[in-house]
Amino acid sequence: MAEGLTGTGFYPQPNEWTCGPFALKHALLALGRMVDVSQISSTAKTHWWSGTNEIQLARAARAFECDLVLERRTDAEQARKVLTKHLREQTPVLLCVEEWSHWITVLRAEDKRFVVADSTDEPLLSVKTWPQLRNRWKYHDVDYVKDNPPVLYDLMAVTPRFRTTVKGDFSVERVKFLRRPENRRLARHWNEYLEDLLEICRPPTHRIAEPLSMGEFLRRHQELLLTRVVYWHGDVNRDEVFRVLRDLRFVSETYGLVIPASMSRRALGDLAILISLWACADRGVNGMFGAPGSEVRAAAKPRKKRNGKR
Template sequence: MKFHFQGRHDITDEWTCGPFALKYALVMHGRFENEIEISRRAGAHWWNGTNEISLTRAARYYGCSLKSIRRTQAEKARKTLNKYLRKKIPCILCVDEWNHWVTVINYSLQKYIVVDSEESPVIQIYSWAQLRRRWVYDDDETEKSLYDLYPLIPKFKRLSKPRFTLRTAQELRKEKNQELAKNWDHYFNDLITICTPRTPLSINYISMSEFLRRRSKMMIEQASYWHGFPTKSELRDLLKRFEFVAKIYDLVIAEEDKFEALSAFSSILMMYACGKYGMNKIYI
């Protein structure tokens, strides 16, 4: 299992928020990358943060262009943002007085789905008023209100299309999905090391649902038996959460990788059990 010049927005408080925002914008184009590698490509460091030049450089490496747009009127900013979102183009916004990056990935029924590394859960639903308050930058020198956005435009044909809708985001807000929503990025990062995005060219693969239908009983029984404390129902719920994320991003398992996936998910179940319930020393 794999576990693995000066711009106008120099964000230093949470220097990884830029790579994180770019990661989830790339995902909407079917590119699944880790923010650590994105940080390296961007040349981001904790002492100077991540600006739009850094993000543009990283986006270019991954086959995309990051278009820079500035609006000085809220309504024009809203219309520009909506225009790109209707085209399925995610937009990275500089918010919180130019101190933070977020990604807007969809828009529906006057609600915006926003991915924000500083929030828990990272998936947020904003009205226009809520988004505008965070987005606007009041420039004291020019006495203008500035709205900067960066649509991520792919230079390649998208073969994989994640289905992250308003309904999905609303589902995550339900109490029963609180644990998944809070740890969304952890589930996502582990899944992209095990699975691959399904495309029209994909052959010899099995869906996450089919994989779990075949293998979940064995994995659950083994983890429950070997550790002793976790119940089968909570281990089953854990795997269902992985299945939910896999469906959103259309992630599948290559037939040739099914045994590696079996090992990986079995390891995840045991790590979950040990992390929650602890473990006594063995073989010593």
């Protein structure tokens, strides 16, 4: 089920006319900015009949400190080179595809494959070959001439006015990981993971003397987090806690976030609190110290395989 216009993360659009705001949202998310589609739609004045055109999207982008840089090419190979140039600079690009009727976001180019966020797809993130993307992208300018119209390739690079301290690296392998059915929850709640991590971690900078990646930090402290959260909550198991830590690591490494060694103790405390809150939200908590607690939900039973064995 779609979350509507106020959900977090990567999820499909709930109607036929908000592809423009969704495309801009995904571009901003790649730049480390988390904005609700409802805010973009309201600023752009998206209409149920006409959707959102490039002028409206540019207005919305300016409201969130970005410019849409329009470039047009008539040659497919030149269009690919311009698109790839922006993506190598980690600048997300909006394309209006299907004869200028639908907006998508291109996040990365890798070995002639392109990572695309399309809000009408499920899963939303996908990997396209150049011929696949080119065939959707090309526009026949019938307004210019009806017979044998010229083919145009228009793109809009989302260029930030602000100093980007974090940018998402949505590689092909990462997108393949997010497309797995078991990782759908991570994709749909991407913003929540990122918001929490930005409180715990720091963007990479030469000023940090001893930066620790989330992978290295968890190598040192994961066992402590697992054992203590499982012990104190009592109704979650190690695999469940490990999965949340794995997802936090995945998002952290997508944006290159680090933990200064001098802040390790604080980060460990923050993560312990965060995982404990997740355990209470997911499974409830018994009453304690006179507080009534909340509903305690039983752990989900493992599904049986088709042959009847677990």
